Amino acid sequence: MAKKRRFKGGEIPTSSMADIAFLLLIFFLVTTTIDMDKGLGMVLPAEGEELEINKKNILNCLINSTGNVLLGGEAVEIRNLAKTVRQKLVENDKLIISVKAHSASNYMDYVKVIDQLKQANATRISIAES
Amino acid sequence: MKVNRKTQLDTEIPTASMPDIIFMLLIFFMVTTVLREYAGLPISLPKAKRIEKLKSKRHTSHIWVSKEGLVSIEDKLYSSDGVRHVMYEKRVADPQLVVSLKADERAKMGLISDIHTELRKADALKLNYSSKTAID
Numbered sequence: 001m002a003k004k005r006r007f008k009g010g011e012i013p014t015s016s017m018a019d020i021a022f023l024l025l026i027f028f029l030v031t032t033t034i035d036m037d038k039g040l041g042m043v044l045p046a047e048g049e050e051l052e053i054n055k056k057n058i059l060n061c062l063i064n065s066t067g068n069v070l071l072g073g074e075a076v077e078i079r080n081l082a083k084t085v086r087q088k089l090v091e092n093d094k095l096i097i098s099v100k101a102h103s104a105s106n107y108m109d110y111v112k113v114i115d116q117l118k119q120a121n122a123t124r125i126s127i128a129e130s
Numbered sequence: 131m132k133v134n135r136k137t138q139l140d141t142e143i144p145t146a147s148m149p150d151i152i153f154m155l156l157i158f159f160m161v162t163t164v165l166r167e168y169a170g171l172p173i174s175l176p177k178a179k180r181i182e183k184l185k186s187k188r189h190t191s192h193i194w195v196s197k198e199g200l201v202s203i204e205d206k207l208y209s210s211d212g213v214r215h216v217m218y219e220k221r222v223a224d225p226q227l228v229v230s231l232k233a234d235e236r237a238k239m240g241l242i243s244d245i246h247t248e249l250r251k252a253d254a255l256k257l258n259y260s261s262k263t264a265i266d
Contacts, residue, residue, distance in 0.1 A: 017149045028160055028163055032162060036187065040258065041256075102239065103243065105239045106239070107238070110242065111176040111259055111261055115261075
């Protein structure tokens with residue numbers, strides 16, 4: 001004898017849909033990293049793009065292996081670099097600062113020098129190959 | 131004289147569109163999440179004041195340089211003249227590419243200079259010296 005089954009209509013429960021979506025949302029909220037990398041921006045010159053520049057408009061900035069800086073022939077403390085460069089930029093606004101670091105010098109000193117130049121609002125920075 | 135108000139306002143926040151709103155938010159976070167992360171090399175970044183934020187993670191590619199002189203891109207080690215080929219391919223795939231150089235503060239400038247040359251050869255000219263914020 002076959003029993004009669006009454007079919008009560010099949011529906012997917014949608015009341016918990018919001019909860020499921022919330023869970024997924026929280027997962028992606030947690031895994032998203034909003035904090036961006038930060039650092040000193042620099043644009044390198046294109047390959048083979050070498051310009052002849054008047055010697056008057058070049059200010060050499062040399063970094064030696066012990067982290068001492070020579071700016072245009074004078075020894076300058078890294079923390080006073082911004083001040084000195086700012087003065088020189090007032091005298092000559094076409095000035096290009098050519099940074100040349102010794103191959104055994106530390107990257108930290110180089111970053112400090114670039115930072116100081118940026119603080120002095122020097123936009124024309126050239127990186128000389130050592 | 132009292133006025134009987136018969137109209138009763140139905141004050142309920144409609145919840146029918148709730149899942150839709152949440153799904154929208156969900157899709158936003160799904161799209162913006164970058165799950166692929168590279169371990170890199172153990173480094174201590176230099177500190178600087180005039181720092182800029184990198185605009186987009188999507189257009190950024192990292193180069194790690196440790197103090198021992200190891201160069202790592204996407205968790206693979208390269209010699210300094212191998213950087214050119216990897217970066218050139220990345221540059222072709224994404225013209226907006228910004229290279230973030232994560233170098234240890236005690237890394238030698240000789241190597242950094244080599245990387246500069248390599249990046250110039252690869253035409254990846256937008257560079258960012260990754261650094262921490264310095265506090266006076």
